Amino acid sequence: MSQPFTQRHIGTDADAQSRMLAILGYESIDALVNAAVPESIQVDQFRTVGDSTLPPAATEREAIAELRELAGRNTVKRSMIGLGYYDTVTPAVIKRNVFENPSWYTAYTPYQPEISQGRLEALINFQTMVADLTGLSTANASMLDEATAVVEGMLLTRRASKSKSTRFLVDVDALPQTKALLANRAAALGIDLVEVDLASTAADATAELGEYFGLFVQYPGASGRVWNPAGVIAAAQAQGALAVVAADLLALTLITSPGELGADVAVGTSQRFGVPMGFGGPHAGYMAVRKGLERQLPGRLVGVSVDAAGHPAYRLSLQVREQHIRRDKATSNICTAQVLLAVMAGMYAVYHGPEGLKTIARQVHERAGQLVVALLAAGVDVVTATFFDTVRVSVPGRAAEVVRAAAVSGINLHLVDADTIGIAVDETTTLADLALVVGAFGGRDAFGLVDFSMVEAGLPPELHRTSEFLTHPVFNTHRSETSMMRYLKRLADYDYALDRGMIPLGSCTMKLNAATEMEAVSWPEFGGLHPFAPRADVEGYLELIRQLETWLTDVTGYDSVSLQPNAGSQGELAGLLAIRGFHLSTGDTQRTVCLIPSSAHGTNAASAVLAGMKVVVVACDELGNVDLADLRAKISEHAESLAALMITYPSTHGVYEHEVGAICRAVHDAGGQVYVDGANLNALLGFARYGDFGGDVSHLNLHKTFCIPHGGGGPGVGPVAAKAHLAPFLPGHPMAQGDEHYLLGAGDAPALAGGVGGTVVHTGGPVSAAPYGSPSILPISWAYVRMMGAEGLHEATGAAVLAANYVAKRLEAHYPVLYAGDNGLVAHECILDLRPLTETTGVSVDDVAKRLVDYGFHAPTMSFPVSGTLMIEPTESEDLAEIDRFVEAMIAIKAEADAVAAGRWPADDNPLCNAPHTAQSVIEGEWTHAYDRETAVYPVRSLIRGKYWPPVRRIDNAYGDRNLVCACPPPEAFES
């Protein structure tokens, strides 16, 4: 018998736990957690223990066998559907060394740039690639997907345009999922979408379209048509509007770039650069802007700065644009990127180089030309005259029949309407595939007869690309697999990920991403499916999704779950849009006020604004809890217009607020809905449920609580879970294979459900490009829940809360713990107040964080949610030895700070303010510091045999923001 997975996942064993409990003075973990979680919200107040519908825990082997069975129910056909998703060849060297390498996928967002230079370089490669191909000056570090990128493009043009118009023009030949997303998002913000056939609009006729603040063009169009939008772009700009162009990156190697056509913003996806379709995601969307719009970019932006020694170093730029600083005035609610996938796409370009990409594009284009010739030879009417890789054909009345025939031959085509079919070619399409396509139309296999030398290129000559791209050496060096493997290894070695040690980032839940959980992500049955493949091909996926939805309702106390949001921020937005939809359905159109405590994560406020709500801030008391008196005052002030309260539980301060039940009741009594932010669910699973104590809707972070790795800053999955009355307003999708979702349905909405285990149709608008968001990483969370079972999840929560309280207890004599809840206990994380230390010694939060690097640790979360503090979340996965190593490092650093205060080291020359120390900094030149080299780099003897060496010294943030450079610097910059 193999060891239960729970014991592999949880780092502390029974012996370690009893030693930790002894220090805290509790008999058992349950006694500890029950003392910390207010009794009134504990799960046994609401359901009998043992009522869980989760299946009993499976072993790792059993879980894999079940996943194999589910995978076997998917059918991977040759996808020629197109619509923004194409089959692609993931270079094996990238699959093995990035996609399946924990050094890349277990890293966190690069907030500590000194220990993140590898993925920051990989991201700046991605940004350079996107900027070069789109012909624009600055690209960001990726977007969630193409459709959300178009929405962000629309919002950007509204911010940047001088026009006061509320109208945004959308070309008729845009992707259908993009149109659906635009419609959903525009409705909440009072933007009027106007669909126009821009390709047929003469440039001088656009004046008749009236005033508008922006327009959107798909290039090539959804139909495959390639046309020159320069005229409509110029006309838009002439009347003060901005132009957004969604462009296919592979096509851009052959056709004129959006930047050269005058576009202000280019968006799209990099999926076909080596990232499997995965039934819709995750992939890296992209956005690039012309000069002057950099500060309007949403999301992450990597830039170049310098370190303390003057060497170039990468870091995240212009962070104050983002929601964690600007809150309701942020450029977007997006917190994350799709880093792992952006790294893969960027590396695809590094490996192939500009010539390799052009060759792939020419082959794709040539194959599309061959398809056209063969179809014409078979007497089929090809509608699209100018194309890159996709064409539409007209078969009056026969489209469905032909699509069915192709499916029988193992090929999925795009059924546009009863008379029209779309066919897309990609880098994997063979001549044999084309023969099968022609056969499906009833044409003979004409390939023996067709003279392919007659194939005319389908691209308009005026749009042939002449400008260079990817000229930087990084895209022209790594052609051999050996060179590529070593480049990937070198970058991975620059970084600190979970494979090196603990990442105690508060509010981020950096727990184990178990190897077994990751297995299925690489399987072709999960990777090779198009998001709009027919239902019969994806039965395994739909069953996996149904099971995961069911399990998530069980552990949260809600009735229905949508897995569509592909990030926590999108889950928030989806939840708030569900509340909006509910209020509109009951005629309460005036309910638009969203109450948000001052302690909330900035994303809450940014999401509320995007859901068309007005943010009203509720004060917190000195203990960090919601100020009930202020809440009641704000509720009565806005009683008529109250839409919702957003509250995080446990709070962003890492404590179980005692009054959460009363808070929820006060909101409900005034007719408002309660949104519980699930960011901190890891402190609650198995002990209390949001739905039980008053939540109406929540988003969960599968990338925190349910083991999806952070990927260095994405992907994430942010399902939204709701009570039955909100379930119909959860995000649906016009192209979903099935629109019915699990509904627990017992209780308050029998009319909707018809009893336990019913179904509900999610009728809200989509928030992601694909119907199920990022399905290819759902097997990770599925496997976690399947292998833990209800009991294992309960144990994991207990171990996480134990670890956090143990750290707080051991460090409280050295650093004050800022907030605590019932019985002086914290939840799954604790905030250390460094402000007294800074006051007495001059040593800052930054100094301590960077000094931890010298000790071999990733710093905790800095200055969130309170400036001048560190927030520590050890999670359940760390063992006691690693937790103790961290505690002892923190104690040693405190002693170093005291030495500075005592005058043993000068305030401006000590191991703290000079941290982190690179190898170069202690080897080169004469050592003139007030402390010795051993203190600098070997403060603990155990580091001598195994040390993580940061590649750069402390990075100058101000320099990078004042001198914005967001593309690869020349290699000479690194010579020193």
Add this chain to the structure above:
Amino acid sequence: MAEQSELQYTAEHEWVLVDGATATVGITAYAADKLGDVVFVELPAVGSDVASGTVVGEIESTKSVGELFAPITGTVTETNDAVVDSPELVNGDPFGAGWLIKVSFAELPPLLSYAEYSALIGE
């Protein structure tokens, strides 16, 4: 650079130097210090009308963003291009080269004296 004791102040940590019917406006050293390293300054257009108490610009540091409020009602006659090009002037010389805008005005609202402002920031 005027003596700090001769300037007038607002509760939003701005200073005002009145010269006839024109006021020069900047943020105080206290505010610059709280903001941290200033990396970007956005100022209103010359010729634009501003109303006392409204937000007319932004001062961004590496870690936070501060709003620039118009301390008086009037018309912007000049903005400091040097500070737009070199935002670090706000930290280095907040009362001098780091000035932000000049506003012509008809009526001066009540402002804080040096003593009152010093008391406000606890110095």
